[in-house]
Amino acid sequence: MEERRTALLVVMDGLGDRPVPDLGGRTPLEAADTPVFDRLAQEGQNGLLYVLGPGRTPGSDTAHLALFGYDPHECYPGRGPLEAQGAGLETRPGDVAFRANFATVDDDLVVLDRRAGRAFTAEEGHALEEAIDGMVIDGVEVRFVHTVEHRGALVLRGDGLSAEITDVDPHETGVRVLACRPKAPGAERTAGIVNRLIREAHERLRGLSVNADREARGLPPANIILLRGQGQHKETPTLPEKYGIRCAVLAGGALYIGTAKYVGMEHIPVEGQTGTIDTDFYAIAKKTIECVRAGYDYVFVHIKATDNAGHDHDHRQKVLAIERTDRMVGKVLRAVGRRTVIAVTGDHTTPVSVGEHTCDPVPLVLWREDIRRDGVYRFSEQDAHRGALQWTTGTDVMPLLLGYAGLLHKFGS
């Protein structure tokens, strides 16, 4: 087997696009000045990824699972466990996790404000968190963490739990919090626990001085939590378990960090890394280089700004985000290129003309300095399919990266 290298995956979220009239019919990737990506394309192998298969529009979470080598049709746990991991709550197989909102209800549990005013200080969040975290209901342990604004994550841990339950969040005001009901046999107990949890949280929160203080200032009290996005952590082998490799994630968004941690990556915090165009690309490059030098086998770097620009219909911002990522990868290439195999791609297409995820495939380039070249000269949606990788699906990216990095065992003799 050849010498081990670090497999480096750089994902520009929502990278793919369609021809933009204001860019002369080019996509933002084609319009962007990308000397580094083009060099990778010339020296490497290119292809198009239907991340979840032809015609399927991926969510960011399912797309990333696929890029990490997991078929989301088999192992997608729902949003809850991924958000919980991203918020810093560990989950284990069997745990049921939720996204949570602070909300304001009246004495009849009629929702007055689904976000309880939205803004919370860290101190308020901490006091509210403490009131809920650590509850035990029918032997089931409750973990809760406040994240940003009115948001948080909640985990139930205990035997025999199920995520096959209905939402308690009515998703509108003026109606009562919904009773949680089982959607499948075996979920009755979990539904009951959630209903007791909501009532008990209400009892605990309504009496807190932090809420009295908010009301004194004319702010809505956070006197209940609403839960949604329930999902159960599945028996999914992690990347270290599957391949015996050490993996790092450098990302600015909780969902990406959480999805990466769910499959066994270690989150490496980068000072200044955010989910916007103002993220510190220099710091990301520096930390990536450190991870390669520290001997991580696999490093995943997530750039969110491309997707934001797509959702905002802002082609200029998308071009800028691509160009800055290009320079970031250039720094890494110059410093540690020959110790790596690099894949650059997107998780899905977010055309600036649409402003939402679409099913269009995304370009992929796979590089190491001595890989066979395939005659493609530009990293773009239009050129990629002419390369040696042609078109394939997201789950092929991980074995290709690990194979060329010498990290997969030979099968047979």
Add this chain to the structure above:
Amino acid sequence: MEERRTALLVVMDGLGDRPVPDLGGRTPLEAADTPVFDRLAQEGQNGLLYVLGPGRTPGSDTAHLALFGYDPHECYPGRGPLEAQGAGLETRPGDVAFRANFATVDDDLVVLDRRAGRAFTAEEGHALEEAIDGMVIDGVEVRFVHTVEHRGALVLRGDGLSAEITDVDPHETGVRVLACRPKAPGAERTAGIVNRLIREAHERLRGLSVNADREARGLPPANIILLRGQGQHKETPTLPEKYGIRCAVLAGGALYIGTAKYVGMEHIPVEGQTGTIDTDFYAIAKKTIECVRAGYDYVFVHIKATDNAGHDHDHRQKVLAIERTDRMVGKVLRAVGRRTVIAVTGDHTTPVSVGEHTCDPVPLVLWREDIRRDGVYRFSEQDAHRGALQWTTGTDVMPLLLGYAGLLHKFGS
């Protein structure tokens, strides 16, 4: 259905490569003068094979199973049964087979020489073989054959055997032969049989006059056998059973002959065919033509010299092996081309720069004189993906060959 032809598969072992600086950045296949392969490419269809799937590095045995249409993830029996078949020992479903070494131990079964001096005359080998072959232990029949040097193969045949057992070969000297232990429930009896076999073989071998003679000449006695590579023959339908076809293998190496026989091919000996560059390419061409004329439906020709050159980092030798194979295929084409469908490919990549198997795909060309052409003009790693077959996996080769040879039944009406 169209007229039946002979499907001819020519595998150059380890054919694939990476750009070689001493060849001006070309691969050995690109640098080689291959008028015949290039004609096949021009008149035929081309593609790249990830033999076991993207990123997977194949062993030669698993790769050949895939090229024969068998998914090795489901049917790979381990090395033992394949080597045993190659050594001329028949195996059947349920049999457990091993690679075997003659070795030298002292009275406490401490290994003094793992190869018992390595060199054995045919007479010595025969005498040692006779002492072990035909033993019966707890109702289990033991078959043993000496092959070359200190090597041989051993087969256990009986009910309820399992290959889920540990090695007895300590793979070092100065330590005792290891006790065989079960690795899974149900393997206890087999482990016990192996332990009794090793002891009884030691008792039988130590008393042989051939060993007394060796000691008198200062050579280490072959007073034990060490077993490794255990595997169980699985319930795998053979090619004749699956397709009703008659299949031949022309190969110089025991593993390739054995893997082909395992799936039901008949071994056709070729005088002068070896596993090296000195193999008699003319004799191979002649025998291949005879097999086509004799009405074999499928003929597999294996050339090992390309892989040896890759392992030896010898790009000149690799070019030479490719060029000689090109001429060999040319002879076959001229003589019986219109009675055949020809596929030429490799089983995996062994870059001369690496000297080991790697995950890079291999080129495939599929030819019959009247197949649709795809505009590729050269048989090479760089051109193949532009062909009609694009990229695919090894298990597609057999149905493509048999399909174009008129050997597969129509499905439906």
